[in-house]
Amino acid sequence: MRHVNEGYIVCRCEEVTGKQLEDAYLLGAITSRQLKMKTRATMGACQGRVCRQLVNLWLSKKDQCADKGVEPLSYRTPIRLVTFGELAGEE
Amino acid sequence: MTTESADVVIIGGGIIGMATAYYLAKLGSDVVVVEKGEIAGGTSSKCDGNILAIDKEPGFDSQMSLESQKLVSQLVMELDEEFEYRAPGSILVCESDEEMEAAEMWVNRQKEVGLPFRMLDRGEIRSEWKYMADDIHGGLECATDSTVNPVLLTYSMAVTAERLGARLKTHTWVTGIRLDPSGAVEGVETSSGLIRTKHVVNAAGVWSKPIAQMVGIEIPVEPRKGHILVSSRTESIGTRKVMEFSYLMSKFGKERKVDQLTEQYGVALVFEPTASQNFLIGSSREFVGFDMKINVDVIRCIARRAIRFFPVMKDIPVLRSYCGLRPWTPDHLPIVSRVEEVPGFYIAAGHEGDGISLAAITGKVMSECITGQETTISIEPLHYNRFKKEAGKR
Numbered sequence A: 001m002r003h004v005n006e007g008y009i010v011c012r013c014e015e016v017t018g019k020q021l022e023d024a025y026l027l028g029a030i031t032s033r034q035l036k037m038k039t040r041a042t043m044g045a046c047q048g049r050v051c052r053q054l055v056n057l058w059l060s061k062k063d064q065c066a067d068k069g070v071e072p073l074s075y076r077t078p079i080r081l082v083t084f085g086e087l088a089g090e091e
Numbered sequence B: 001m002t003t004e005s006a007d008v009v010i011i012g013g014g015i016i017g018m019a020t021a022y023y024l025a026k027l028g029s030d031v032v033v034v035e036k037g038e039i040a041g042g043t044s045s046k047c048d049g050n051i052l053a054i055d056k057e058p059g060f061d062s063q064m065s066l067e068s069q070k071l072v073s074q075l076v077m078e079l080d081e082e083f084e085y086r087a088p089g090s091i092l093v094c095e096s097d098e099e100m101e102a103a104e105m106w107v108n109r110q111k112e113v114g115l116p117f118r119m120l121d122r123g124e125i126r127s128e129w130k131y132m133a134d135d136i137h138g139g140l141e142c143a144t145d146s147t148v149n150p151v152l153l154t155y156s157m158a159v160t161a162e163r164l165g166a167r168l169k170t171h172t173w174v175t176g177i178r179l180d181p182s183g184a185v186e187g188v189e190t191s192s193g194l195i196r197t198k199h200v201v202n203a204a205g206v207w208s209k210p211i212a213q214m215v216g217i218e219i220p221v222e223p224r225k226g227h228i229l230v231s232s233r234t235e236s237i238g239t240r241k242v243m244e245f246s247y248l249m250s251k252f253g254k255e256r257k258v259d260q261l262t263e264q265y266g267v268a269l270v271f272e273p274t275a276s277q278n279f280l281i282g283s284s285r286e287f288v289g290f291d292m293k294i295n296v297d298v299i300r301c302i303a304r305r306a307i308r309f310f311p312v313m314k315d316i317p318v319l320r321s322y323c324g325l326r327p328w329t330p331d332h333l334p335i336v337s338r339v340e341e342v343p344g345f346y347i348a349a350g351h352e353g354d355g356i357s358l359a360a361i362t363g364k365v366m367s368e369c370i371t372g373q374e375t376t377i378s379i380e381p382l383h384y385n386r387f388k389k390e391a392g393k394r
Helices: A018-026 A032-039 A052-062 A084-088 B015-026 B060-078 B097-112 B122-128 B150-163 B205-213 B246-251 B260-264 B296-309 B311-315 B352-370 B384-393
Strands: A009-011 B002-005 B008-011 B031-034 B090-094 B117-120 B138-142 B167-169 B174-179 B185-190 B193-196 B199-202 B222-231 B241-244 B270-273 B279-282 B317-328 B335-338 B345-349
Touching: A009 A018, A009 A052, A018 A032, A018 A052, A032 A052, A032 B150, A084 B222, A084 B296, A084 B311, A084 B317, B008 B015, B015 B031, B015 B150, B015 B345, B015 B352, B031 B150, B060 B150, B060 B352, B090 B097, B097 B117, B097 B138, B122 B138, B150 B167, B150 B352, B185 B199, B199 B205, B199 B352, B205 B222, B205 B317, B205 B345, B222 B296, B241 B246, B241 B296, B260 B296, B279 B296, B296 B311, B317 B352, B335 B352, B335 B384, B345 B352
Parallel strands: B002 B193, B008 B031, B008 B199, B031 B167, B090 B241, B199 B345
Antiparallel strands: B090 B138, B117 B138, B174 B185, B185 B193, B222 B279, B222 B317, B241 B270, B270 B279, B335 B345
């Protein structure tokens, strides 16, 4: 039987599974920033609103010392989704 | 605090430092990389990812990019992890007949030095780019330009270098460079101890100036800020890189026919489709020190410029914006050089917006220079001596 936890989705927007985080971790992505860069978790349409905490939680269960003293995942402008047109100031 | 030793210590874990580490480790050197943050934590992750000849001055500069393109196509086979490599070529588009004439001269000069450039007429632009504004006069193409994910390329060089024996010390600061009584390098002092070595490479990018000052050397490398916007996933607008021709004017600091803000912020269209089905939109160029905050006025200006070339973008959402600091030099060429006054001290920095493009060739020639081999290309034009008088005046 397939391992129950393998395919659960961590990042819905980019469809990143726990298995993908695990694989990236084993290849050396041991900070949340490296996990993000390798798997695209937190990089989708919601910009990590749903999965940022999950990624951090997953990592802290892997390694309680992970990310200590490391730059946390950033928040990027624009905070709400706008179109290029709205940003440009056009109707 | 510990003491260790290495053949070569590289300061900076960005793409230049990691390329140098990879090529040195491949030659069998015992390498340590000292990085104050994470691998690819600075400029190398706050940029776009291309190996371009199209925007290089015809001659030495563009040939250097062509060599880098060849090396990167080999890295696809050599490195342990993939990095979203593609080589679809890239194009520049012109807004006026005047630009078309300048483009033709650019193409002819590039062809003379053996690069695969050609002009594109209005019809060719239209058939490839169905969403491009229909008043575009034409453009030009460089067929060999390639694209990568710069962070994944840096990571891949890092893991491969590690497999070959390189040691990476992240979250470690350089506090000093130790010289022997004759003035030659004998070690690097870091926040976690001394590393004894006879060779140090300053690959610290926008932070390379204070590192050089540690050995009494002045280099004119200054941070130049650039903003980039990321679109949400969307129907494909185009499959390869496109820039406006006057990007070259912005890059080389020449006069352009654009509005005041566009000029002031150095805004020029750069469109880059990514492997993740979205696209990046740039670009801007500003000297504002080490300020890393997003300037909303600048990203508004970039969005306006993008819509001028791709009206369809008006309705496409912006996912996020980011900015990075590019290590500028006065003549737009990097410093890839030994420093005669301080035996054992080398500089590989100052690539401005060409760091991803030139990382492979920079790392390769640095490794050859340090191990006493003939370099793949002449690095005489990249010697730090060319700035000596100028830096002395400051």
